[in-house]
Every structure is written in structure tokens, then in C-alpha cells.
Amino acid sequence: MDAGNDPDALFRRYRREAVLLHQPWPPQAGPPTNSHFGGLPRLPEGCAWPRTSSGKPLHFLAEIDCAEIPFPTILPERGVLFFFGRGDPYAWNTEPPSDACRVLYAPDASARSAPRQSPADLPPPNRPASEPNNVHPAWPIVPLRFDTFPEVTAFPDPSEPDKRGWRRFLDRFVRAPASTEISADMRDAYEEQLGARRAAALVTATGAHPPASPMTWRESIDAGGTIFDFAASGPQSFPERWAYVHHLLLEILDRPLLYSGEAGPGARTTEAERWLGRSREGPLHRPVAEDDRQALRTWLSSFDDCPRLVFRGCVGTMRSWAGDPAHAALIPDHVYAACASSFYGYHEHDPRFSQMLGHAPACHQARSVDDPAICLLSIDTDLALGWYVADMGGRCTFWITPQDLARRDFSQVVGRLDGRS
Template sequence: MQSSTLASACNPKASVNGFSRIGLPKLHTEAVIAMALSSNFNKPFGDPSNYPPAAGDEDIRALLHRTADESAVFKHQFPPRFPISGRTYFGGLPTAPADFRWPRAPDGTPYSFMAQVDCAELPDFQLRKFLPASGVLHFFVNWDVFDGLDEAQSWPNHVVLSRDTTEPCREVRPPDDLPPCYGASNARFYFPWLEHTDRHDYPRAFARKAMTMGVVRTFAEEHPRELDGNSAGRYQQIWEEEQAAELARFYGDPVIADALPGPKDDFAARRTVQRPTTTFPAGWIDIEVFCGLFLKEVLERGIKQIERGKDAAGQPWPVDPAAVRAAYENALTTANGWIERSRSAGLTSPVPEADRMAFWSWLEEMNAAAVDPITDSRCARVLNQLSWKTVRTGAHICLSASEAASSLVPEEMMGELRMEHSVLVAGKWPRRAGRHQMLGAGRDVQGAPRRHTLAAGDPLLSDVLLLQLDTDWAVPWMLADCGVLQYWISVSDLRAERFDRVRVTIEGH
């Protein structure tokens, strides 16, 4: 609405729809204003002859295909094959010549490695000529970007080009002061089972994931200004249809698979410790994750509830605080003991049957000793919730660790994992793989593709999307709030291979 019209509608001495507001009863004032706003809300302003034309479906489709750009896109290798021998992959550590220098922020903090692309492995596509013919592009990020520090977006050396040499490449040893994934202040949110362990041994590198590359046409999500604004909704619908069809050419038909069923919820089952899979805990990582989550539950909810003396409903709890607290302390000691055993045995090693039975006996004993089936941190309801969280976490870790570790992944998890490694999934599965790409039209979350547009008067200063890394449950990457990390470079810097001048944006919902 134009400001003059809004001011007129809200001015008690102004006319509304041609009628004077002077002398109207007070009770009718707000109703008249509401009528004015309602009558003008859907009415465009200015000369109708100057309105942009309304767009039909065929016009929109023609525009989409006329302005489409080809992009190099990435697909997870599932199930993974070991060893990962190619030089294009996500996570892990960079593979580079001996003279490689790990990039750092202005304060000296090392960046975290995200991905690398071997330019010699890139497919042939429309914009391929703008990228180096050979060499490896290494992509890093500084976690200050995640904390909202705007100036960190333009810090140099987020991208490093390793040129091919006669010397063999090797996996680069990370700096001793490399911060954990997501940064020291945020790692506990992404690896919650490690927060209350004796050693906060947060991972400093993501799991290494082999990726296959292909070519897909990408369409701009933004509704073009030359089309009538009333076409915006239909433009979005057609964009989704056309983009999905393009993605299917490379990724295949949407995946349909069964997710891991949740715990049984009838009255008797809710009071029973249930196994999420037939082999759980399959690997020692399952026991470490479960016990770490149990520590978090007891320390952050159970003991604090005793200190308050009330349950979540405000009722006095427990009847014997000293006894329950002593039982909690004993359970914490046992959980820490299991964690130490897990680390000594090797986290991705199989759990012997005797240890598996001893672990389950401990859970059942805690449930039997719980003083109620809802509030007590030892009750089956809580233990089952932790078990289901654990089996999902452990399956991802084992799947990416090695051939032997991947064999520990429960069969019941494979359908869910397949969907999490797929870009196109049928139905409303919320944890699909991200849409990663080089060049082309990127994902528009909070407007970064719109802001990085043609600079006035100089096409060479226009930004292009060098790489897009999307939130991806298979890595797992959680980028902002289900957002996207994008690397931008000007056309002139791209042609000059000035990758040290790349800028980054991180946006979430």
C-alpha cells in the first residue's frame, strides 16, 4: 500500500472512500478504517496500462528454460564403497601437495575443511570453461560466519586451489589448534552425547563422503520482475515441477523406502525397555552415544528435577529425594564406565554378545528400579527415546567409517539411510540429502542469490555461485537452521583464478 493512502486511511480528518470521517461515531471509526484497508488491499496503484503483463503457464515455462543454467551437481555414493580413492569428496581432510598451507582467520584460528573438487573430474557442462582445467579446489569455512559475524564472510582463503604437481598428493594433517566441527561454542549442540563425558572429544573433521558428479539445469527461484506479481505463486509451482523433473534426470526417480519404526506405544510396551533393532547395540559407538545421551538426561533434567522438588506438572517429586539421587549417581558412574570400555575397545568395533547382554541387563535393572514410568530418568519411556536416537547416530557414523564398520549398520536402518542419502524422496520425508552444486542458480533461502546479482555498470563484477553446500543429513551437515552455505566469486576473479577472494554466505530458515 502506498504511504499516502495508508496515511489518509489512518487520519481521522481524512476522507475514506469519498465519505468524510468528521462526525462519525467513535464506535464506527475502526470499522471504517478496516473497510478502507480492505477495499484497497488488493487494488494495485498507478496507471493500469503500466502494469506488467500477467504470465500464463507456457510463458513461465518458456522463461524458466530460456534463463536456465547448467550446474555440476553431486550425488552421494550409497551404499559407500571403500576405500574412497577419488579426489572429489565431502568431509574428511584435504588431499594436497606437500606445500599446502591450511587457511586461517585473521586472528589465527584455522578454518574447517568442508569439501574438495578435482577439476579434472568435472563433467562437461555449459560453464565448465570458467573453471580450472586441472588442480583441486579445497573449500573451507570459518565458524564465525555461523555466529553471525558479517565481516567473516569476506575473509580471504575460504577456497584454496592446489595445482597439479609431479609430487604425490597426501592427506593433510590438521593443525593442532583446529576447532571442532561447528566451532567450540556450538559443537555440544551437534554432538550432544559428548557434552558431559570426561573428555569433550568433539570431532574436528566431518565424515568423508564419496560423491559422484553430473550435470543438471537449474532454474532461478525468484519470480522475475518483468512478470506480473499475481503470477508469483504459479511461478513457484511451475519452478518446483520443472526443477524436480531436471533433478530426476540425474538423481533418478524419488526414493521410496521404509523408515525405522518407533517404539511400541501400547500401555504394556511403554513400560518395557525395547530394542530399536535386533542387533542393537551393534558397535561400541552405540554404547558411547547412548551413555553420553543418558548423562545429559540425568544431569540436565533428572537431578535438576530433584533439586526443584517438583515434576514437570508441578507435583512434589520424588518421595525420597536422597534415594533417587543416590541411584542417579550410581547410574552416572556405570554410564561413564561403559563409555571408557567403548573407547578402549574401539568405537567402530562390534560389541561381543556377552557385553551386549550385560548392557541390556543394566537398562532393564534401571527401569525396574524407576519410581515412576514418566518422570524418572531411568524409566523405559526415557531409555527407549535415547535408544532410538542412538541407533540413528551410530548408523551414520559406522556407515562412513570403513567397510568393516558399515557392516554393523542394522538392516532395519537401511531404508531410512537410503532416503537420507537421496536428493529426491517420495512423500514428506524431512531428512533428505542436500542439493549441492557448482555454478548455476543456487538455493534461495534468505535472498543471497538475489543480492549477488549483476553489479551496476560492470558485468565482470557480477558474482557467480562457485559452490553450494546444502544441509545434508547424510554427512551430517546442519547448516544454520536447515540452511545453505554458498561460496561466491566475481566473474573477473574466477577468470583470474583468484579463489582466495571468494566470499561466503550462510543462511537458514
């Protein structure tokens, strides 16, 4: 049976090897790596932070040490690729390519270089928060080999006007027999299997089985209830460290009406600001003294949404400490276990992941399977890590021509945002 009539044959025919940018969980559990999402780039001396033609700084997105890719690819064998992009999601597809995104390649970059501090005029990358941060949270990347498959929209459409009548007849002789066309039924069968095939490829690459579905809000509240044991006491009871307090307070101050209670937002906001000031008196990894812990537990217990707050505080702490192995190791195993499902970037029905090379997933119309453009990087929305791409549901992809990649010329890379809405 040919590829046009057999979904399995389609998957075999169009399978393309790629680099999965895997985020280990817990973040300190993976091997030492120089590659990471977010945080600060280790730009070599003399390499300026990219800006648009009007002088606006771009946001740093990812740093890939090419030497860490564990198998031969068409990417450089050594050196570091730095990816930058606009924080405004609407600018990517309207501004000139150099103003939307930029890729820098440093052949002799060293992991020993000091992280470059972000420009003072760099705005927060996402929605403003109570405590703005102008950089994305850092998360280590482990590059892995995995298989990719195209979207069904990347296949030739047999209903296209130029495939009708005499053009379709001639194609039988000058290009390929008509039997190689992909029928509508086979396109539907392929599309139905695509999510499961991608999930299976991720399991093969990572050895980790994703949950059947993402964590629901109710499950996250249950997880927070597991962490906040009202009967527990002592130095191991929540909140053990000020980081948890700090991040749940930001949640309260960002959404005062949600956590207002019967007394209204005023009183709780004032108390939250007082505790936030206490959290800033020293490093966030410092332990919470027993008196403060008991006072905080009493105050948190007055919230109907206490488990939700606890969960959000833990997620915020994990996100902020992921790029620092020493701090990430301070989070207890039971807290990681309670929040684990929220940090899977994909599940078996709708895989979500970031990659280099291969077939880049697309929310709408994908590039044709015959398009020679190369996916240099594709980053998917990951709400657990704070990646909000194209209205919180899409992905951004960097494209390069084969000729430019062969020349190691990354000055003409084009970036596109693809939203789900």
C-alpha cells in the same frame, strides 16, 4: 505464450546446468571418488591450513577433484578445490571475506597425498558435545550433472520504483517489450512449482526417488525398534559393534535429563560413562562380546526411549563411518534400510542439496538472474549428516567473479551465509 505469462516457459528460459554434489546412499555404494565433504583435506605439501588474519584456523568443508566432474564446465578440468569456512555462523556476513572463508586450488594435487591433520587449536564446528571433534564428518561426493532454477526473488520485481512511470515506458524501447515482464500471478505459479521441479531434476540426476516427506521423530523411533529386536540373540543382534554403543552413550550424556527416567539423571549418567570408557578400550569397529552385549541389552531395555537411543546410535555410527568404505561396509543392510529415510538430504516438497555453478537456492533474497557472479559452491543444511548451517536451517555459498574464475584466481572468493529464520 511468452516467458512472462507461462511458468513452463520461465523454467525453460532460466534453466541453468550445474554440478550436483551427490552423497551416495549407502555411502560405500557409490563409485570410488576423491571428492568428499568434511573429514580431512589432502592438502599438497607446502600448502598451509588457512587461518584468519587473527590466526584462527578455518574449518575444512569440502574437497572437489575437478577431474571427476563428468561433463565440461567453466571450472578447472583438473586439480583439486579445497573449501574452508568459519565455524561461527555469525562471522561469515560480518568479517572480511578472507576471514570468513577461503578456497585453495591445487592444480597438481594428488589423491595419494596423506590427509592433513587438523590444527590442534581448531574448535568443534558445531555445538560442543560430550566428545568434541574438531572436524566435520566425512562423506563421499559423486559429482553429477543436473538442472537448476532460480528463486522467484531472483526475478526483476515489476513493483520496483525505478520501473514505474516514464522509466517503464522507455524500457519498452531500449530494453524489452513490457510483455516480457513477469506478472504477479506467474511469479506465484512459478514459485508453487519450483520445489517439484527441483526434486524432479534431482531424480533425473541421481535415479533415486526421495520420500514424500522427511522422516518424522515417531518414524525414527519405529526404525530403532526395528533394529532392536528384543527377541533376537547371538552375534548379529544389536549392538553388534562398539561403535553403536559409543554413539548412543554420547546421546545419553549430551541429554541426561531427556533420558533420566524416574531415578533421575545421576545413576544413568554414571553407568553411561562406565560403558563409554569400555567403548574406548579399543577400535570402535570391534565386535561386542556376548556377555557385554547381553548386559547392554538389559540396560538399554530399561529406557523408555530405548528405540530412540538405538536409532541415534546407528545414525551416529553411519555418519562417523561414511568416509571409510571398509568401516561403512560393516553396517548390516537392514540397519541401513531402517535409517535410510533420515539420510535423504531432500524430499519432494522441499528439496535440499549442495551444488557448484547454476542458480544457487536462497532462503531469503536471491541474487538477480542478471548478476554475473558465479556460484562456486553452495552447501545446504543437512541435519542427518551433522551439517548445521546458519542456525540449522540455511546454507552457505561461495561466490566468484567470472574474471577470477577464468584466471583460476580463487583468492577473492566471497562467502555468504543465508539462514531460514
